[in-house]
Amino acid sequence: MRVEVAVRASSCWGAWSQGFVETDLGADLRVRSGAELPRPDRYPAGNWRRMSRLARLCALATEPIISVIAPTEIGSLSLFFGSMAGEYSTGVAFLHTLFQKGPAGASPLLFQNAVHNAPSAHFTIALGATGPVETVAAGLDTAFSTLERAMLAVNLRGTPALVVIAEECGPEIQKGLVFANMKGVFTEGAAAFLLEPGRGLWLDDQLKGPLNMDEFGAGPASDAARVDAAVRALSGVSGSRFRVCAG
């Protein structure tokens, strides 16, 4: 099996710990999330206020790419959103309103934002994107599994796909990861790719089993550069390793 697509554009936002003032997980977990995120004009202020931090990260990562999507492509654009922890922090916040105020006080806004696909929903509404949406998770392999899934779809459907990978990684997630004896620093960030039929990014002929970035290759140099920047961001997001080959 060899799957190959072209990378028309890529971008990332805030990977490598932007938004955290302290990431020393060996200390007392005083990880404070976030710097305030700037609102793109595409999102009305009222909508922006109702969006979770994860959804805002996704919006900011995709904003530079939107300009290279033709209006005629919006209807057939596939969207693939991947996140390991997704809206876990929002889910915790919802439960806090439930525990604190009882069923009558549980927050409907936090509940509707707690579903894994909420960030992609905000995006489709803002862009008017009416194509297929898949929101997935695969643990520490989330970034690569999402990318692979999108590559298969681009090959089979012959239409462009927007891939967004994001982690908010707030204090609740940090605590859980440390409690689970996970090693490494997990930070917030988001990366986005616009894939289309063509050549540039491929999956290995002999690819079998759970995905590892070692099975990805990229070339020629221009594509490699695009992939390199975003994949490096992804590596920071997911904590996984990667390799990019310029060919």
Add this chain to the structure above:
Amino acid sequence: MRLQVSRWGALTALGADFEAICEGRSGFVADETWDSAWLAPIALRTGVPRNLALALNALHGLDVEARDLAVVVATTTGGMVEGELAIEEVFFGRVPHRPPDYYWNTLLHHLADAIAAHFGATGPRLVVSTACTSGTAAIGIAADYVRSGRAKRALVVGVDALCKTTVFGFRSLGVYTRQGCRPFDRLRDGMGIGEAAGWLLVEPWETSSKIELLGVGLSSDAQHLTAPDPLGAGLERAIRVALGGTALERVDHVNAHATGTLQNDAAEAAVLKRILPDAAVSATKGATGHTLGAAGVIEAVFTIESMLREVIPPVVGLQQPLEVAVSDRLRGRHQRVALSLNLAFGGHNAAVAFARADR
């Protein structure tokens, strides 16, 4: 490449037998421990997280070649049942007494990892969580894994257990039923959450195959975070994509999403009336409750069983039908092609189409 669904199964509040669905029984019961919400908990004896327990109980007895087997799991809650306990302990200042992998197992992906490990599957694994369209989307991903050669076969598992987040979340939105779910009924007042697990095995077509997986269609309304497009334009697109080159006139049966909420059922009825006026329509959430991430898979199983048995399950709770072809009969026709539909938070729509090989 033509694909088949070779084997399947479902475990709901009514058990694992499709007969209960055909008989019009309901799994809804009043449960005062959940503040009088209408629930249908399944009795399980196991020491693993509840979603995994549900899935493994549904999969019990399945023997499948593990080499190049993909595992695609649909769920909205992951391990949240257990996660809620830990979050509640911390919230009220109690010291959590949990094993170290406890938090890790509350995340979505642990289900796919655990099910893949259970079978020794060596293919790709993925969790899809697109709210209530998760199950149908998972079938589409499985089909693509097999079509592309990424896997020889793909096991699709849909599972969601009851938890406080979903029950009280839907209540906070004001869409939770007080009377029990009544799909497509003029007096419907909302959904009721159930729990379930279902599975399908997607493989390349063989001469002995009985059920063909024609296709899966997905779309977005791009209008509202929780409410569907009243005209159902996105759902119509999903249906047409799922059918591919198959004419709408060949569709004999539609298993509708039909949650029993005012907006969902009205939008769905509008689409069915517009493009599938002659198809028999079934809706099973009055029997099983809305099983969220599992719904797409268990309802695909019901659709397949319905095709093979030539029956249309009755719509439990239906007394005063909307103007839609809800029917418990096929008017003498065989089921050649059938659809299962799902709509979700985020304005996502999904349809999966099956055909009987001998029709």
